[in-house]
Amino acid sequence: MPEAKTVTINMGPQHPSTHGVLRVECELDGETVVKARPVIGYLHTGIEKTMESKLYYKAIPCTDRMDYLAPMSNNLGFVLAVEKLMEIEVPEKVKWARVCLTELTRVASHLVWLGTHALDIGAMSMLLYTFRERELIIDIYEACAGQRMMSTYFRIGGLSDDLPRDFDKKVRNIIKVIPERMKDYEALLTNNQIFINRTKGVAVISAEDAINWSLSGPMLRGSGVKHDLRKANPYSGYENFDFEIATGTNGDAYDRYLLRLKEIRQSLRIAQQALDGMPEGPYRAHVPGVVLPPKEDVLHKMESMIFHFKIITEGFKSPRGQVYQAIEAPKGELGFFISSDGTNRPNRVRVRPPSFCNLAALPALCEGRLFADVVVAIGSIDIVLGEVDR
Amino acid sequence: MGLLKDIKNLLIGMKITGKHLGRHAITIQYPEEKWTMPERSRGIVVLLSDKETGELNCTACMLCMKACPTGAIRIDAPRDEVTKKRTLKGFVVDNGLCCFCGLCEEACNFCAIKMTPKYEFSTIHKEELVWDMKRLQEVGRDVDYVDTRKKKVAPAAKPAVAVTPAPAPVTDPPAPAPAANPGEEKKEG
Ligand code: SF4
Numbered sequence: 099m100p101e102a103k104t105v106t107i108n109m110g111p112q113h114p115s116t117h118g119v120l121r122v123e124c125e126l127d128g129e130t131v132v133k134a135r136p137v138i139g140y141l142h143t144g145i146e147k148t149m150e151s152k153l154y155y156k157a158i159p160c161t162d163r164m165d166y167l168a169p170m171s172n173n174l175g176f177v178l179a180v181e182k183l184m185e186i187e188v189p190e191k192v193k194w195a196r197v198c199l200t201e202l203t204r205v206a207s208h209l210v211w212l213g214t215h216a217l218d219i220g221a222m223s224m225l226l227y228t229f230r231e232r233e234l235i236i237d238i239y240e241a242c243a244g245q246r247m248m249s250t251y252f253r254i255g256g257l258s259d260d261l262p263r264d265f266d267k268k269v270r271n272i273i274k275v276i277p278e279r280m281k282d283y284e285a286l287l288t289n290n291q292i293f294i295n296r297t298k299g300v301a302v303i304s305a306e307d308a309i310n311w312s313l314s315g316p317m318l319r320g321s322g323v324k325h326d327l328r329k330a331n332p333y334s335g336y337e338n339f340d341f342e343i344a345t346g347t348n349g350d351a352y353d354r355y356l357l358r359l360k361e362i363r364q365s366l367r368i369a370q371q372a373l374d375g376m377p378e379g380p381y382r383a384h385v386p387g388v389v390l391p392p393k394e395d396v397l398h399k400m401e402s403m404i405f406h407f408k409i410i411t412e413g414f415k416s417p418r419g420q421v422y423q424a425i426e427a428p429k430g431e432l433g434f435f436i437s438s439d440g441t442n443r444p445n446r447v448r449v450r451p452p453s454f455c456n457l458a459a460l461p462a463l464c465e466g467r468l469f470a471d472v473v474v475a476i477g478s479i480d481i482v483l484g485e486v487d488r
Numbered sequence: 489m490g491l492l493k494d495i496k497n498l499l500i501g502m503k504i505t506g507k508h509l510g511r512h513a514i515t516i517q518y519p520e521e522k523w524t525m526p527e528r529s530r531g532i533v534v535l536l537s538d539k540e541t542g543e544l545n546c547t548a549c550m551l552c553m554k555a556c557p558t559g560a561i562r563i564d565a566p567r568d569e570v571t572k573k574r575t576l577k578g579f580v581v582d583n584g585l586c587c588f589c590g591l592c593e594e595a596c597n598f599c600a601i602k603m604t605p606k607y608e609f610s611t612i613h614k615e616e617l618v619w620d621m622k623r624l625q626e627v628g629r630d631v632d633y634v635d636t637r638k639k640k641v642a643p644a645a646k647p648a649v650a651v652t653p654a655p656a657p658v659t660d661p662p663a664p665a666p667a668a669n670p671g672e673e674k675k676e677g
């Protein structure tokens with residue numbers, strides 16, 4: 099029998115640094131990875147299919163459960179897609195509130211990423227610090243929507259409730275506190291030689307490859323491609339905000355780390371602008387028969403009551419057609435494709451999840467490199483398996 | 489040279505860790521200390537009772553059951569043959585199915601169902617997660633709420649000039665509710 103040159107081992111599905119139930123089949127030649135193949139499907143929940151069986155407004159709770167680290171972004175992608183389908187124009191205040199909240203979501207998501215990525219590499223205390231800061235943002239979710247992770251705050255045509263009274267104060271506190279604390283993170287990691295050795299020049303992807311692999315979000319921008327849907331294809335009033343697209347140069351894990359820190363700062367900047375310019379107004383659009391009327395009206399007016407009843411029991415009929423709405427989620431381009439056959443349920447919902455598309459490039463990131471770098475590569479992609487498998 | 493710089497950077501990191509060494513822990517010792525939940529917290533679902541009569545506010549309009557995406561709510565309210573009105577016989581919430589989305593509260597027009605900041609309901613057996621009407625009412629007894637139902641009826645009677653047709657639906661709202669297709673709810677799981 100010929101001597102085997104390579105050995106195949108499985109990393110995961112139960113492995114602390116695969117960020118969920120991901121299995122990576124690695125073919126190793128000594129310490130070098132010859133082939134790496136991500137195997138997914140362990141967390142398949144059938145969310146897309148479930149959404150097809152639900153009335154439009156009942157599908158919103160499903161979206162939270164995909165990327166559970168950025169629930170507001172998922173909500174936003176779906177409601178924007180339905181609003182596009184139904185041609186609903188939401189009030190200005192809703193747009194600004196949504197922008198503010200999704201930017202905070204980006205900060206929260208990047209903080210979790212930073213903590214877990216540093217933990218994978220061996221810097222344990224980062225996780226404790228970043229989770230402490232994330233808690234501030236989670237508190238805002240809780241004050242707005244009532245839940246810490248599965249927020250379900252956005253509705254088709256508006257928000258589920260008005261912003262809470264102390265929203266402004268709380269968000270301003272975050273905008274003040276987080277940059278202070280980020281100085282600590284940078285002092286801990288940016289110049290730390292161990293961290294640099296583990297991430298610099300590791301998991302490299304060139305700009306051309308990044309585009310060819312259809313990467314998005316920090317994975318794409320880390321390689322120097324200046325592409326951000328918030329600028330390239332503004333949605334929800336992003337054209338009113340002044341911010342910069344952060345980019346990296348080398349396309350390695352270290353650049354993506356720096357890039358995400360920059361993104362946190364830019365997000366806080368956007369949140370600040372959203373707070374300063376938050377217009378007054380209703381928190382829901384007035385679209386009879388599609389958007390729930392305010393509770394006071396339901397109790398007073400016969401007409402509103404009938405609409406309320408109809409929307410809850412039968413939903414609304416959507417026009418025939420197909421829409422695709424993509425947003426810049428913390429992890430990249432999150433797109434919702436809805437195909438409607440004119441009934442009150444979507445005929446097909448397809449999600450373009452950033453984690454899934456970015457994970458596909460894992461072989462390109464780690465083949466030919468050391469086995470220990472696989473952990474760094476997975477970490478720097480920033481995947482959430484709930485979204486990969488849906 | 490490089491080594492010295494590396495050591496310096498490591499020491500900077502250690503300094504930050506050291507800073508936190510003397511700090512007070514921010515952890516809460518759970519069963520003894522408890523976090524105050526914000527008012528909008530979506531914990532367990534309860535049924536609210538009238539503040540004066542102590543009877544359930546629910547009119548068995550079935551809206552919450554239809555709004556529930558997981559089918560956690562089951563209402564037993566047979567329709568009277570003569571008056572065509574429903575009487576509430578049973579109301580079951582399966583907390584094991586509930587995803588705490590809050591859509592039922594949004595659907596209810598009668599301040600009858602509410603998500604509360606309560607969260608302690610773990611049990612050994614999953615059958616015990618199914619709460620019947622009595623239990624839902626008991627747990628909801630001490631829940632404070634704004635009774636929009638009543639408040640709206642009182643002022644509506646006064647400025648009768650402005651909103652003459654308005655008070656009519658308020659007095660008898662459940663009437664049109666159960667009239668629509670009752671078979672619809674079966675489809676959704
Ligand atoms: S929506 Fe309210 S009034 Fe109607 S059945 Fe549910 S709890 Fe009762």
Ligand code: SF4
Binds near residue numbers: 557590593
């Ligand atoms: S919170 Fe959501 S899942 Fe739970 S009972 Fe209400 S509607 Fe159903």
